[in-house]
Amino acid sequence: MDAASTAWILASFTAVSLMVPGLALFYGGMVGSRSMLNMIMMVFGAVATGAVVWTLYGYSAVFGDSYGGLGLLGDITEHAGLTDVLKGDKEAAIPPALFAAFQALFAALTVGIIAGALVDRVRFGAWIVFSALWVSLVYLPIGHWVFSLSAEDGSLTGGWILNRLAAVDFAGGTAVHINSGAAGLAAVLALGARRGWPRQPRPNSIPFTVLGGGILFFGWFGFNGGSALASGNSASVVVLTTMNAAFAAMLVWLLVERIMDKHATALGAASGLIAGLVAITPACGAVSPMGALAVGAIAGALCPLAIRLKYKLGYDDSLDVVGVHLVGGVAGTLMVGLLATPDAPSAATGLFYGGGFRLLGVQAVAALAVLAYSFVVTWLLVKAIDKTMGMRLEAEAEENGVDVTVHGEVAWDLEGAMYGPAPKLAERSREVVESAEALASAAAERGKG
Template sequence: MDAASTAWILAATMGVSLMVPGLALFYGGMVGARSILNVVMMTFGAVAVTAFVWTLFGYSAVFGNSYGGAGLLGDVTAHLGLGNLIAEDPNATLPPALVAVFQALFAAITVAIICGAVVDRVRFGSWLVFCAVWVTLVYLPIAHWVFAFDSADGSLLGGWIANELGAIDFAGGTAVHINSGIAALAIILVLGRRLGWPRQPRPNNVPFTALGGGILWFGWFGFNGGSALAAGNSASVVLLTTFNAACAAMLGWLAVERIMDKHATTLGGVSGVVAGLVAITPACGAVSPLGALAIGLLAGVVCAFAIRLKYRLGYDDSLDVVGVHLVGGVLGTLLIGFFADPDAPNGAAGLFYGGGFSVLGIQAVAVVAVLAYSFAVTWVIAKVIDLTLGLRLSREVETEGVDVRVHGEQAYDLDGHVHAPAADLATREHEVVASAEAALATDGPAPARD
């Protein structure tokens, strides 16, 4: 075992786990006051469902030996239940169980991202079913394509994008962000627009969104840096490029807002940070620090314009998952073809470094493949669930508020009243009546009734 690398991946895993509450706060602050708890539950619910799928057969489907060497799906029977990962392997550099939980969080975050596109109008139970089916039929095959590399001795065959095609995706631009972004668009088209769209409730808590964005930024260092799977130069370079891209994207987004709307908003600044993090995810091990600044700046500008297109194109993406994750993921993956620096950990040369168009062409094939597969299968999944279980909330629930009607609670005391439990009210009522009866028996004045 490499003790230093094990310690680093342990820390990175804990960082990625913080992305779950970070995403919940980031999304939750942007919705109306009557929907924040539903967003939190959809985020955490997606993670909980993914854990079952991943443990039962998901890890096997991603990292098991590819069926027939085709690079399409791993052997789902290779690690059923993950029981064969808990014994110490003297030949492993990292504990297999650690790699399993690190990658489980990637799967969980990917499906949780999608919920931001459909808040305020999807049934909670149907959402959990969607998560289980989507992870199984969409995420697992694509993750195998992208993350499963052939073993050095050739005994284990991985996915076709990582090996036959040779596309660069250091931490999941295709498998995570393009995948979740295009899946969000597919389920949006099945669900339809929210009631009253494009007019919607104002964000209930922008500081929550800023806090969530900051937590996501922290976790992203583990997400990208941990993907090096070792403590060393590669992880260090990735942290630097990740930091640069996030900062540059924030400035790019704010510049667009200032020019177009005459304001540089907090919501825009935090959204810019996330756009930069999305775009640098596939490229963080392939570009120089200056290349990361360029990618981040372009992502901030392009994504800021992209979220405005939903009003012209007429699709209701509640929290701009398509405009940030899909557009940012595609942009970052393709820009590797221009900015890839041979001195970076991936060792590839892009167009600006004398590498020609070959890297760009390879990246484009990977992008198109993920877009086509994820959109088609997600649309079918959403349509089947809609026709059977029902995917859309009723008009009454959408109107009255999801938190109270679906979860039986509310995030804020909006009416300013103290709501005592029913048992306490009954006890108080009995005490008042007994006091009044005692006063009447002694011809005294009766106390005022509460």
């Protein structure tokens, strides 16, 4: 067992775990003041549900021996309950329990990303059910396709995208970002737009969004760098390319904003940062530092333009999961086929380095397969939940604010304390103000007469 690599993956796990509150704050700051707590609850609820499913049978479904050797789904009984990780594995470089915990966060955060597409229209209980079923039916098969490596001695058959197709996806551009983006698009089309859309509430706290984006930026080094599964040169290269892509995307996004809207915004800076991180996720081990700048620049230009399409095409993707994660994920996955250099840790050769069109075609097949499967199954799942237990919020709940109607709380108590006698006092104060306004109006009418 490699002590240095174990320490690095432990640190990476800690960094990635911080992405949970980072995602909650990033999303939470962008929604209206009456929806912030619901947004936070959707993220944390989805992550908790995904992690439980992962322990029960998720790890086994992703990393177990593929049923029938087809590379479609791992044996869900092989590592069920994760009881077999307790004694460790003397031949493994890192403890199996640590690897299982690290990968659990990938599954949990992927379903958490989808929450940003469905703000202000989903019942919380139905969302938890959706999270459990989505991880089971969508993430686990795709995770097996993309992450499960076949054993050289033939003792284990892994996923078809990684082993048969031989697509390059270092840290989850397909399994995490294309997957969540396609699911977000399917879910919003299945449920329909928010009432009153395209009018939207103003973000309640852009500083929180920027803070959340900064936390995600920190955690992403664990997400991508930890995917090297060892300390050393590969992890170091990935950290460098991840940083380059993120900052290049942020600058280009701000330039696009400046050209199109005459302002470079803090919200745009945070969004551009995330777009670059999304795009470099599949490519971080395949491109050079200069290639990473190109990947980030492409994402920084494409994603803000894609976001504008939702108004023309008429789909209400609340926090631009489609425009950032789907478009950024596809862009990064395809850019591997162009910019992959054999000198990078993934040792793949793209078109611009003399590799021809083969890798580009492979990357396109992987992206399309994940997109199509995720979209179709998610659409059917949302429709089924909505028809059975009801997934869409009632009209009154949407109009009155999700935080109060669903959770009985508010993020910002602008009318006084929420508990004890204060709500009655606040209500009485409103009555007094309304009476005073009525008297003033009547006096004004008399004065006119």
